[in-house]
Amino acid sequence: MAKNSYLNFFKKNGFLSSLPALNSQEVEQLLKNYQDLCGGCGKILLGEKRLFGHLKYAWVQKVVTHDKILEKVEKLIGENIFVWISEFNTKPSNSEKFFSWHQDAFYWNFKNLDEENFIPVVTAWIALTPSNKTNGCLKFIPGSHKKMLPHIETKSKENLLTRGQTIKEALEDSKTFYAQLNPGEFSLHHPLICHASDANISADDRVGLVVRYLAPEVIPPVQPAYAWLVRGEDRHGNWNDVFLDEEDNDLLVHRCIDSVKSFTGSDFK
Numbered sequence: 188m189a190k191n192s193y194l195n196f197f198k199k200n201g202f203l204s205s206l207p208a209l210n211s212q213e214v215e216q217l218l219k220n221y222q223d224l225c226g227g228c229g230k231i232l233l234g235e236k237r238l239f240g241h242l243k244y245a246w247v248q249k250v251v252t253h254d255k256i257l258e259k260v261e262k263l264i265g266e267n268i269f270v271w272i273s274e275f276n277t278k279p280s281n282s283e284k285f286f287s288w289h290q291d292a293f294y295w296n297f298k299n300l301d302e303e304n305f306i307p308v309v310t311a312w313i314a315l316t317p318s319n320k321t322n323g324c325l326k327f328i329p330g331s332h333k334k335m336l337p338h339i340e341t342k343s344k345e346n347l348l349t350r351g352q353t354i355k356e357a358l359e360d361s362k363t364f365y366a367q368l369n370p371g372e373f374s375l376h377h378p379l380i381c382h383a384s385d386a387n388i389s390a391d392d393r394v395g396l397v398v399r400y401l402a403p404e405v406i407p408p409v410q411p412a413y414a415w416l417v418r419g420e421d422r423h424g425n426w427n428d429v430f431l432d433e434e435d436n437d438l439l440v441h442r443c444i445d446s447v448k449s450f451t452g453s454d455f456k
Contacts, residue, residue, distance in 0.1 A: 267419030
């Protein structure tokens, strides 16, 4: 698909799906690294331990800067690219955990999300295992990224969103698109698209790596705000560029987490 075709589809629908990136050897090694980090198969990373792996591990850095992923991101947000957040997203087998219908940008509070023809942020969902209807893949409402919708906060220990934030109005489920991915494939979605995912009723864990890419033009609501420039240059100075050769990367991770919390008001499950 040509650059304009990708861009036109994304502008109309708010997402792209089933994009190839990692080969089978890359996926196998990445999944092994993740399982080693968890302490072996059958365990998952929880809370802050699953965040900002690109600031600590060379193997995560290699994924978030993968040429096949950045090439698609560049078609959408431009040639200058920051990595803002990376997080492992895992649903254990036979789990009732789910994500309710929501828009990512509702709590991000960026100041210029609504500029016409400006795609400020895209989220990549990179599959390390199969991601399908049975194990709770991402699902989107195509074209629902045109405006911010009211949300309410619900109380559910099974909801993986930190506040249980849920779009208040009823959505047309008949339009739902399920972003089913093979290992090594990824999807991209707009910060305003309505999306969710169901429980994992399969016998296997569903594992993905989520990466938030943003353009330097994006204005964070508070400072400091940290991001890693992985392609191009920053002519705006809205973000504090992180450096991966700092002596204490754990301290850097905590700075980044505190920054995200300061302008989203969210904790991490």
